[in-house]
Amino acid sequence: MSAIGRMWLVGLLSAALMVMVAAPLSAQSDEAFIQYRQKVMGSQGANMGAIGDILKHQLPLTENIAGHARNIEVTAGLIAAAFKKNISAGATDAKAAIWQNWDEFADMAKNTADKAAALAAAAQSGDMSRVGPAVKALGGTCGDCHKKFRKPKEESYKNK
Amino acid sequence: MLRCRVCLWACAGVVLCLLFVPGTLRAQGDVTRGGYLVQASGGCRCHTDTAQGAQPLAGGCGLKTPFGIFYSTNITPDRETGIGAWSDEDFLRAMREGLAPDGSHYFPVFPYGSFSGMTTADLLDIKAWLFAQPAVHQVNTPHAVWPPFGWRWTIGVWKRISLPYPRPVLPPAQAGDPQVRRGAYLVNAVAHCAECHTPRNLAGGLKAGWFMAGSADGPEGELAPNITPDAATGIGDWSAADLRWLMQTGFLPDGDDVQGLMAELIEHGYSKLTPEDMNAIVAYLQTIPPIENRVSKD
Numbered sequence: 001m002s003a004i005g006r007m008w009l010v011g012l013l014s015a016a017l018m019v020m021v022a023a024p025l026s027a028q029s030d031e032a033f034i035q036y037r038q039k040v041m042g043s044q045g046a047n048m049g050a051i052g053d054i055l056k057h058q059l060p061l062t063e064n065i066a067g068h069a070r071n072i073e074v075t076a077g078l079i080a081a082a083f084k085k086n087i088s089a090g091a092t093d094a095k096a097a098i099w100q101n102w103d104e105f106a107d108m109a110k111n112t113a114d115k116a117a118a119l120a121a122a123a124q125s126g127d128m129s130r131v132g133p134a135v136k137a138l139g140g141t142c143g144d145c146h147k148k149f150r151k152p153k154e155e156s157y158k159n160k
Numbered sequence: 161m162l163r164c165r166v167c168l169w170a171c172a173g174v175v176l177c178l179l180f181v182p183g184t185l186r187a188q189g190d191v192t193r194g195g196y197l198v199q200a201s202g203g204c205r206c207h208t209d210t211a212q213g214a215q216p217l218a219g220g221c222g223l224k225t226p227f228g229i230f231y232s233t234n235i236t237p238d239r240e241t242g243i244g245a246w247s248d249e250d251f252l253r254a255m256r257e258g259l260a261p262d263g264s265h266y267f268p269v270f271p272y273g274s275f276s277g278m279t280t281a282d283l284l285d286i287k288a289w290l291f292a293q294p295a296v297h298q299v300n301t302p303h304a305v306w307p308p309f310g311w312r313w314t315i316g317v318w319k320r321i322s323l324p325y326p327r328p329v330l331p332p333a334q335a336g337d338p339q340v341r342r343g344a345y346l347v348n349a350v351a352h353c354a355e356c357h358t359p360r361n362l363a364g365g366l367k368a369g370w371f372m373a374g375s376a377d378g379p380e381g382e383l384a385p386n387i388t389p390d391a392a393t394g395i396g397d398w399s400a401a402d403l404r405w406l407m408q409t410g411f412l413p414d415g416d417d418v419q420g421l422m423a424e425l426i427e428h429g430y431s432k433l434t435p436e437d438m439n440a441i442v443a444y445l446q447t448i449p450p451i452e453n454r455v456s457k458d
Binding site (some may be wrong): 044045046047048049050052055056057135136139142143146147150152153154159 | 381382383399401402404405409410411413414415416417419420423427456457
């Protein structure tokens with residue numbers, strides 16, 4: 001084989017090698033992003049669950065409600081960045097509608113953060129009569145966003 | 161003297177009219193109680209096409225079933241397109257027997273199999289509330305159901321083989337408990353939980369022996385979970401507080417929200433129940449037989 005031919009061969013093999021390596025790296029990134037954002041959303045759910053446990057079981061931990069609400073406020077502020085990469089295929093319940101209606105999705109995440117802050121303030125005040133309505137308002141933001149942007153249970157990847 | 165006789169006959173006439181003229185002239189139900197019972201039944205959400213922003217109770221909401229799509233009817237008091245011309249008897253017959261004023265059968269997607277367990281007083285209270293709502297002129301959308309399931313006359317046969325719905329008998333220890341009996345009434349009749357949470361047989365009736373064991377083909381194709389007290393596949397590991405919290409907020413014990421049709425029923429209906437009624441529902445659900453049934457779409 002001539003020198004030019006060898007150069008072409010090396011170039012082609014290098015390009016093929018780069019494609020083979022890059023493809024699985026890209027897939028891993030998608031999976032990694034999915035896992036990350038599920039942890040962000042899981043954190044939201046865990047803190048809502050904790051607030052629910054305190055209230056429904058009347059645990060003597062009402063002073064912790066504000067902390068859980070602030071946690072929700074912080075992680076709600078991370079949602080937009082966590083979902084920035086458009087990934088709706090694979091082991092995810094994220095609907096393609098997120099990236100088709102990005103501004104609305106981002107606004108809903110901000111609304112959750114705002115309602116969580118309001119709950120934290122209500123809990124901090126010590127006036128438990130304000131906490132119930134604030135929990136309901138925060139919970140409403142979860143449902144509103146899920147209704148539009150999260151696959152229903154029947155279509156969940158967990159059900160497959 | 162003549163004036164007294166005329167007056168007397170007039171009074172007698174009024175009394176006779178009140179006694180014998182059909183139900184619309186009898187004592188009306190309690191609107192406030194009726195509103196509460198509507199909430200306890202889930203808020204009549206099926207009769208409001210919320211997705212299209214339609215008028216409340218005016219119907220037109222498509223309910224997907226294995227037999228086709230049934231469109232809910234206008235139950236506002238519009239006399240032409242709603243139920244405004246219905247007497248009390250018409251209403252009771254519809255809710256208990258699934259019969260329209262003209263004698264035709266209603267498809268059992270209208271859950272009269274459950275509503276038949278309601279008392280006359282409660283049903284008339286609901287009618288009073290419905291008749292106090294704004295009338296909306298909206299013609300009913302024809303159902304899109306495949307034959308023979310769309311043939312109304314077949315429903316007469318269906319009723320004979322499917323009704324009354326099979327339900328477990330209360331254990332003796334609970335049968336005398338007023339709270340459990342109230343819960344049974346709310347669950348089985350008013351809130352009609354079994355219509356979604358019990359799987360159906362090929363004829364569309366509730367499967368005997370599977371009471372509240374969940375369905376992969378619930379209304380609108382949604383998954384309706386197993387709500388028997390089975391620890392592995394039902395809600396047996398839920399506390400009474402978990403059940404009440406779900407009805408109050410729509411949140412599950414793990415902090416996730418319930419989603420779907422149930423979320424709407426809770427928001428517009430069950431969350432408005434009194435604490436006593438929530439406790440009654442919980443008490444009853446804890447008595448029904450546990451059934452192992454993992455519900456999934458697979």
